[in-house]
Amino acid sequence: MNWRLVMAETLKLRKSRGLVIATILMTLGIGVLVILIPELYRVAHPSASFAGGQRGLQRIGIAVGFIGSIAAMLVGTAAGTGDLSTGIFRDMVATGKSRAALFGSRVPGALVYWLPLITFSYLVAALLDLAFSSHSAIGPPARSLGSPAGAVSFFNGTVPPMHQFVDWYLWILLYTGFVLLVSIGLSSWIGSRAITLGVLIPFQLFVAPILSNISQLGAVREILYPQSIGYLAPRAGPGAGAGHSFGVLVTSSLGIAWLVLVVWVILAIGAGLWRTLTRDA
Amino acid sequence: MTPGGLVIETHGLSKRFKERLAVDGVDLAVPAGCCFGFLGPNGAGKTTLIRMLLGMTRATAGTIRLRGHEMPSDKTAALSRVGAIVEEPRFVPYLTGRENLRVVASARETVAHDRIDPALARVGLSERADQKVKTYSLGMRQRLGVARCLLADPELLILDEPTNGLDPAGIHEFRQLVRNLVGEGRTVFLSSHLLDEVEKTCDYVAVIDGGRVVQQGAIGAIGAGEQASIPVRIGCDRPSEALALVSSLRHELGVIGLEAVVDGLELELRVPMGDGTGGIEAALATINAALVGAGHGLFRLEVLRQSLEDRFLAVTSRLGDGA
Numbered sequence: 036m037n038w039r040l041v042m043a044e045t046l047k048l049r050k051s052r053g054l055v056i057a058t059i060l061m062t063l064g065i066g067v068l069v070i071l072i073p074e075l076y077r078v079a080h081p082s083a084s085f086a087g088g089q090r091g092l093q094r095i096g097i098a099v100g101f102i103g104s105i106a107a108m109l110v111g112t113a114a115g116t117g118d119l120s121t122g123i124f125r126d127m128v129a130t131g132k133s134r135a136a137l138f139g140s141r142v143p144g145a146l147v148y149w150l151p152l153i154t155f156s157y158l159v160a161a162l163l164d165l166a167f168s169s170h171s172a173i174g175p176p177a178r179s180l181g182s183p184a185g186a187v188s189f190f191n192g193t194v195p196p197m198h199q200f201v202d203w204y205l206w207i208l209l210y211t212g213f214v215l216l217v218s219i220g221l222s223s224w225i226g227s228r229a230i231t232l233g234v235l236i237p238f239q240l241f242v243a244p245i246l247s248n249i250s251q252l253g254a255v256r257e258i259l260y261p262q263s264i265g266y267l268a269p270r271a272g273p274g275a276g277a278g279h280s281f282g283v284l285v286t287s288s289l290g291i292a293w294l295v296l297v298v299w300v301i302l303a304i305g306a307g308l309w310r311t312l313t314r315d316a
Numbered sequence: 317m318t319p320g321g322l323v324i325e326t327h328g329l330s331k332r333f334k335e336r337l338a339v340d341g342v343d344l345a346v347p348a349g350c351c352f353g354f355l356g357p358n359g360a361g362k363t364t365l366i367r368m369l370l371g372m373t374r375a376t377a378g379t380i381r382l383r384g385h386e387m388p389s390d391k392t393a394a395l396s397r398v399g400a401i402v403e404e405p406r407f408v409p410y411l412t413g414r415e416n417l418r419v420v421a422s423a424r425e426t427v428a429h430d431r432i433d434p435a436l437a438r439v440g441l442s443e444r445a446d447q448k449v450k451t452y453s454l455g456m457r458q459r460l461g462v463a464r465c466l467l468a469d470p471e472l473l474i475l476d477e478p479t480n481g482l483d484p485a486g487i488h489e490f491r492q493l494v495r496n497l498v499g500e501g502r503t504v505f506l507s508s509h510l511l512d513e514v515e516k517t518c519d520y521v522a523v524i525d526g527g528r529v530v531q532q533g534a535i536g537a538i539g540a541g542e543q544a545s546i547p548v549r550i551g552c553d554r555p556s557e558a559l560a561l562v563s564s565l566r567h568e569l570g571v572i573g574l575e576a577v578v579d580g581l582e583l584e585l586r587v588p589m590g591d592g593t594g595g596i597e598a599a600l601a602t603i604n605a606a607l608v609g610a611g612h613g614l615f616r617l618e619v620l621r622q623s624l625e626d627r628f629l630a631v632t633s634r635l636g637d638g639a
Contacts, residue, residue, distance in 0.1 A: 039429075043422035050411055122406030123419070126464065129370045129402070131395030132423040316372035 036143065037136055044144020047117050054113055061106035062099060062153055066160030069098045074167045085192025087167035092195045095160045096203035096269065100210040103153055107211040108235050111218025112228040114145040115307060119226055125316040138311040141219050142304070146212070153211055157204050168194045202269040210264050213296055214239075217260075220303030224310045247285055256285040260299050263292040321384070323348040323472050323503045324369065329378035331364050331527075338364045340527040341378065346505060346520070348471070351498045353518030353535065354507040355628060361527040362507045363403060366476050370400055383471055396425070399465025400474040404481075405457050409450035413441055413460050416449055421467050428467040435466040439493070455486040462493065473497060476507045491517050515624040525632045535624065546596055547573075550603065551580040551616025558612055562603060569599045580616065 048054060073094075074086035085091070118124035118137070127137050169192040214235075222231035243261040246252060256262060266286035286292045324346035331339040339361045346352045356362050367373045369380060371388040380387040385394035407416045414432060421428035436445045439459035444452070452460065458478060465473050475494075479487045494504050494517055508514050514521055515535065522532035552558050555576040562581060563574060573584035585599050600617055607614050 037422070039422035039426070043419045046415060046419065047408055047411065050408075050415065052410065117408070121408045123408060123416075125367075125370075125372050125402055126400075126406065126420055127423050128372050129395060129398070129400045130420065130423040130468070131371070131392045131398070133392070137423070316367070316370075 037132075037140060040132070040136065040140035041143045041147060044114060044140050045147045048110060048113060048145065048148040051113065054109060057109055058106040058152060059156075061109075062103045062156035063159060065102045066095055066099045066156050067163060069094045070160060070163040070167060077167075085167055085169045087164040087194075088169060088192035089195045089199065090192065091164045091167065092161070092199055092203060093269075095157070095164055096207060099153070099157055099160060100203075100207045100264075100268075103156070103207060103211045104214040104239065105236060107149060107153075107215040108218045108232060110145055110149055111215040112222040112231045112235075114141045114148075115219040115222030115231070116226060116228040120228060128316040134312050135308065138223060138308050141223070142216065145215055145219055149211065149215055150208075153207060154204075157207055161200050161204075165194065168192060199269065206268050209267060209296075213260070213264065213300065216300045217303040220300070220305070220307035223307030224303070226310065226314070254285075254287070257287060257291055258295055258298075259285075260295055262286045263295040266292040321348055322346060322381070323383055324352075324505060325381040326365075326369075327379045329365065329368060329380060330376045331361075331368060331373065332376045338527050339368070339375075342524070342527075342529050344522060344529060344532065346503065348503050349498070349501050350519040351494060351504045351506060351517055353514035353521035354505060354524065355511065355514050355521055355624075356507075356509060356524035357632065358509055360509075360524045362509075362524055363476055364527075365524070366400070366402055366474055366505075366507055369474060370398070370402065371395065372402070395468075397468050397471045398474065399462075399468045399470035399472075400476075401458075401461040401465060401478055402474075402476045404454075404477075405461025405464070407449040407457065407460065410448055412446045412448055413452070413456075413463075414445040416460065417464055417467060420464050424467055431467050431469065432463075435463040438466060439463045454481040455483065458482060458486070458490065462490075470502060472503045472505065474505045474507075477509070478506065479508070479510065479513055487513065511625040511628055521624075523628060523632065530632065547582065547584050547620040548596075548600065548603075549580065549582055549616060549618045549620055550607070551614070551618075552607055553613040555580050557610075558607055561606055561610055561612075565602065565606060569602060 070086050070091055072086075073083070073091070077083040077086055118127060124137075128134065218231065218235060221235065222228055225231050225234075239261055243259040247256050247259055247262055249256070263286050266289070286295070322345050324344060326342055326344040329339060329342040329344070330337065342361075342365060344365075354362055354365075364373070368375045369382060369387065371391045374388070382394040382398065385391075387394050407413075408419065411419065413436065417432045417435065418429065421432060433442070436442050439462050441456065441459055441463060444456065449457065449460065458481075461478075462473075462475075465475075478494075479490055482490060491513070494506065498504055498519075504517075506514065506518060518535055520533065521535045522529050524530070550558070550562075555578075558581055559574065559576040562569075562571065562583060565571070566574070570585055571583055573582075575582055585596060596619060600619070604614065604617060
């Protein structure tokens with residue numbers, strides 16, 4: 036891997052002011068908001084539950100994962116189509132550098148931009164969650180949960196155990212990292228950032244949830260990656276693993292969930308690489 | 317590549333876009349160390365050919381050798397010391413000039429980074445190097461494009477319409493830069509539809525029309541046939557007597573057209589090609605000696621050379637007539 040080429044990709048991303056502002060708002064901003072708003076409410080209503088704690092952490096995880104995945108699409112499509120849209124792809128090709136190397140630098144280049152951003156955002160939100168948790172002894176559940184076997188008990192406002200912080204962090208990395216890779220691949224294939232976003236965002240927000248509710252589709256619905264992502268989310272409440280936070284879940288097993296994600300990445304990256312190799316510069 | 321050899325060599329190079337043959341069996345031979353003009357009207361296939369040379373698009377048929385390396389199979393070696401501006405130079409607008417060069421240098425050998433500052437200085441952009449490219453004028457972008465070419469320490473520069481949009485001062489400056497680069501032993505392949513630009517800058521030229529190279533060679537030879545027909549204007553007193561005198565030398569001089577005008581004579585000489593200017597100079601010396609010897613007052617003896625534009629139009633219109 037050509038590290039200089041990777042850093043050049045990162046440079047193009049981190050110097051794009053609009054992209055930087057949007058992605059910070061959609062990661063750090065959203066992570067802070069989902070804690071601060073309930074906390075402000077609690078200031079006005081002292082009897083309200085704590086903003087932080089396990090419930091707060093779940094809110095952070097879902098919000099940063101979900102909105103962060105949209106931010107990851109912005110980054111991925113910028114990395115996938117930046118050279119084409121600015122017109123410097125031809126100049127990069129004219130250096131004699133292999134097109135595979137040019138494409139290959141987009142993935143680590145985008146990750147070098149993305150990983151510190153999403154990590155920092157989650158870290159700040161997690162610290163706020165800690166700060167606004169109840170530090171008293173674990174109390175009774177806020178309501179009767181009837182948690183399924185293996186699921187984490189879900190207490191209102193109590194400090195979450197460390198493994199929950201780690202679980203949510205890993206899931207956010209998985210969710211946003213996956214979307215980042217798919218976005219790079221698809222946008223490199225399609226060659227247009229706007230069209231790629233116009234396909235991916237509605238797919239994730241509307242099309243996949245609608246399709247997953249059409250029972251007649253049966254097992255075919257397992258190929259919808261939001262289903263796999265939802266399946267892999269940390270269990271954090273009643274009905275977890277059966278659609279508590281992510282609508283109807285149809286993914287049948289852990290293996291299927293991972294397989295679907297891997298296949299999506301391979302297909303998207305493969306298509307992007309193929310188009311980069313064959314495209315007229 | 318062998319010094320003094322061919323830096324670009326194509327044989328039967330063709331490119332077809334569905335039904336349209338954009339480049340049609342082009343054989344091109346560009347000698348090293350010269351400025352080579354690639355001349356043709358808009359849509360003639362110039363940019364398509366350049367894109368094939370640089371591996372940006374695949375040829376439908378034919379072969380390309382760049383700096384002695386096969387393209388595209390050996391493109392890394394072939395392009396390692398080639399700098400190119402294709403159509404207008406493009407940059408990442410929100411990056412500075414220096415950062416844009418860093419981006420391209422990252423795709424070249426490590427030493428390319430060390431060439432960034434000298435390249436910026438050479439094109440006069442050191443002062444503005446840390447400003448965003450979106451604030452640059454077109455002329456500055458053209459110069460930054462040349463700086464980007466210099467990162468390769470190029471043996472060959474391929475410049476496609478490099479003076480588009482430049483003001484006269486910018487064009488002059490650019491021309492000087494090109495001549496300096498040639499003076500350093502580099503080869504400049506200059507594609508243009510601007511005849512004046514090519515005539516003033518280039519040593520050799522190829523004319524492309526309808527996807528085919530219709531002529532190539534030394535710039536003075538373009539448009540000339542086996543024998544050049546060169547008009548000459550003679551200013552002298554007593555034109556009618558001078559007419560009779562020169563008329564008597566018709567056969568010896570190769571005069572094919574002769575008439576008296578108000579202040580002298582206009583004649584047309586047929587001069588064999590291949591002997592440089594010796595033929596026309598000898599003829600003029602003979603006329604001069606004859607007229608002066610006969611006591612004529614001679615105040616003008618001028619070869620009315622055809623401009624490249626005349627010759628270009630002749631070449632391309634001949635193609636059209638013959639088609």
